[in-house]
Amino acid sequence: MNGCLHAYLLREVIMKCRMCGQEFPSVHYFQTSRTCTSCYRSLSPGEQKKVQKEDAPDLSHADARPVSIDGKDLVCPFCGNDTFWARQTLMNTRGLTFAGLEWANREADNYICNRCGYVYWFFRVQP
Numbered sequence: 001m002n003g004c005l006h007a008y009l010l011r012e013v014i015m016k017c018r019m020c021g022q023e024f025p026s027v028h029y030f031q032t033s034r035t036c037t038s039c040y041r042s043l044s045p046g047e048q049k050k051v052q053k054e055d056a057p058d059l060s061h062a063d064a065r066p067v068s069i070d071g072k073d074l075v076c077p078f079c080g081n082d083t084f085w086a087r088q089t090l091m092n093t094r095g096l097t098f099a100g101l102e103w104a105n106r107e108a109d110n111y112i113c114n115r116c117g118y119v120y121w122f123f124r125v126q127p
Ligand SMILES: [Zn+2]
Pocket: 017, 018, 019, 020, 021, 022, 035, 036, 037, 038, 039, 040
């Protein structure tokens, strides 16, 4: 996921304003990811809001939902958002020694913040 975001940012660095079509050498000239500062300033406050929303990189995930663990609602510690999407990650312990532990190659639950991408990890040994 990080890789994708990085590629996205790199691609956006050499860019054209989507409103006036002018090319700029860096994001410094841009107010949002796709609209240059001078175009942005010529807009009404209502239009500026719309442009901000349209140009925001989309980190959101269709399956995002509120999550609760043992009756406690999950809240992102970074941005305060409360919707997350889930994935599972195999805990591969090959090459490590966990003497007496039965948890090698089990899955951990990840909950990923739908706003900022913060990742929670939960690893629980089944009873
Ligand atoms: Zn422009």
